[in-house]
Amino acid sequence: xxxxxxxxxxxxxxxxxxxxxxxxxxxxxxxxxxxxxxxxxxxxxxxxxxxxxxxxxxxxxxxxxxxxxxxxxxxxxxxxxxxxxxxxxxxxxxxxxxxxxxxxxxxxxxxxxxxxxxxxxxxxxxxxxxxxx
Numbered sequence: 001x002x003x004x005x006x007x008x009x010x011x012x013x014x015x016x017x018x019x020x021x022x023x024x025x026x027x028x029x030x031x032x033x034x035x036x037x038x039x040x041x042x043x044x045x046x047x048x049x050x051x052x053x054x055x056x057x058x059x060x061x062x063x064x065x066x067x068x069x070x071x072x073x074x075x076x077x078x079x080x081x082x083x084x085x086x087x088x089x090x091x092x093x094x095x096x097x098x099x100x101x102x103x104x105x106x107x108x109x110x111x112x113x114x115x116x117x118x119x120x121x122x123x124x125x126x127x128x129x130x131x132x133x
């Protein structure tokens with residue numbers, strides 16, 4: 001499954017400590033949130049819950065996870081892969097960030113959380129398999 005990373009407990013603890021520090025700083029700065037998209041391994045389609053959440057999935061289209069974070073998308077991807085506050089789909093099936101999939105998405109005028117749902121719906125309308133929490 002897509003790009004499992006192996007870290008020691010000590011390495012993982014150091015990563016988590018760094019992410020928590022960044023999150024506190026971003027919270028104090030009242031910084032906006034970042035949308036991100038992670039490409040998922042097509043094997044995620046073997047899971048009934050994923051298929052049921054995507055009844056209009058078009059065969060051959062990518063499967064993705066859509067999220068919103070105060071972290072950078074790269075840090076959030078790493079968090080998913082190490083299992084830190086991660087949904088199983090990006091943790092087990094995440095392959096890479098796919099921010100280019102957002103290029104034509106226009107979330108102007110929407111609140112952060114509205115943008116996340118709108119992006120997920122926009123991708124689903126194109127036939128993508130999408131998971132979001």
